[in-house]
Amino acid sequence: MELRIFTEPQQGAAYTDLLAVAVAAEQAGFDGFFRSDHFLKMGDVSGLPGPTHCWATMAALARDTKSIRLGTLVSPVTFYRPGPLAITVAQVDEMSGGRIELGLGTGWYEAEHHAYGLRFPPLGERFDLFEEYLEQITGLWATPVGDTFSHDGRFHQFVDSPGLPKPTQKPGPPIIIGGKGKVRTPNLVARFAAEFNLPFVAADQIQPAIDRVRATCEQIDRDPDSVVHSVALVLALGSTNKEVERRAAAIGRDPKELKENGMAGSADELLSKLAALGEAGCDRIYLQVLDLSDLDHVAEAGQSLVAAATEL
Numbered sequence: 235m236e237l238r239i240f241t242e243p244q245q246g247a248a249y250t251d252l253l254a255v256a257v258a259a260e261q262a263g264f265d266g267f268f269r270s271d272h273f274l275k276m277g278d279v280s281g282l283p284g285p286t287h288c289w290a291t292m293a294a295l296a297r298d299t300k301s302i303r304l305g306t307l308v309s310p311v312t313f314y315r316p317g318p319l320a321i322t323v324a325q326v327d328e329m330s331g332g333r334i335e336l337g338l339g340t341g342w343y344e345a346e347h348h349a350y351g352l353r354f355p356p357l358g359e360r361f362d363l364f365e366e367y368l369e370q371i372t373g374l375w376a377t378p379v380g381d382t383f384s385h386d387g388r389f390h391q392f393v394d395s396p397g398l399p400k401p402t403q404k405p406g407p408p409i410i411i412g413g414k415g416k417v418r419t420p421n422l423v424a425r426f427a428a429e430f431n432l433p434f435v436a437a438d439q440i441q442p443a444i445d446r447v448r449a450t451c452e453q454i455d456r457d458p459d460s461v462v463h464s465v466a467l468v469l470a471l472g473s474t475n476k477e478v479e480r481r482a483a484a485i486g487r488d489p490k491e492l493k494e495n496g497m498a499g500s501a502d503e504l505l506s507k508l509a510a511l512g513e514a515g516c517d518r519i520y521l522q523v524l525d526l527s528d529l530d531h532v533a534e535a536g537q538s539l540v541a542a543a544t545e546l
Contacts, residue, residue: 251526339413
């Protein structure tokens with residue numbers, strides 16, 4: 235099982251904060267460093283100094299890290315146009331030496347759209363937009379050099395695009411699609427995604443969701459084993475109950491609730507939970523670190539969990 239670090243910088247972080255966590259995650263042996271893509275804080279926090287742009291962050295991290303994989307959970311299609319996004323991700327992939335992954339979704343946080351002048355259509359239209367973006371971005375990347383890409387979409391039309399630049403990874407960076415939808419989400423995963431992610435779900439929801447994706451893959455003659463299955467869970471590791479309680483309090487969470495719904499407890503407790511997630515079909519876990527000032531948390535998690543998780 236692979237372990238990655240996942241952050242929520244819209245809650246209050248500058249680039250230097252994100253870089254420190256990414257470097258700590260790299261040094262601790264984590265497979266990846268991921269961040270959310272939001273423009274507005276959530277809940278009762280200051281959010282200062284304000285949002286960092288996700289893909290500006292990825293470009294900088296591509297040069298400021300060496301080996302760790304980098305990506306988004308997830309970039310909303312409502313923030314971007316598909317052509318410029320395909321160009322941006324391809325360029326950042328080249329800058330990183332082929333370490334970028336693109337998590338893409340419909341978007342859900344209506345308030346941030348209003349705050350920054352972005353359109354927020356109804357959910358059905360956002361899914362239509364999402365499907366079209368996936369067709370167009372993957373089409374641009376897959377077009378051979380010297381050929382052109384055309385696509386008469388409902389929202390965006392491409393006419394004789396050279397589909398440049400090409401990403402370092404072929405045919406493109408792995409695409410991650412997450413969500414709890416029972417019909418359209420599994421269909422899009424089967425058609426376009428390298429990974430299916432379940433964010434912050436109850437344990438009894440994991441196996442049915444994975445089974446839906448596997449069944450949809452079989453329906454379109456895709457090998458179900460070719461999809462990586464992952465979950466994201468909040469981390470609060472501690473060698474003692476007091477340490478777990480301290481780390482839970484630092485992020486405004488109840489330690490008992492986190493033990494039930496997140497990854498809170500001692501290393502042994504967390505490894506037991508990781509084993510159970512593996513039995514449910516999970517290949518990869520995103521450990522969400524919300525206190526970006528606690529670099530020791532990342533280091534301790536790496537020392538206690540990373541090597542042991544590879545054996546699960």
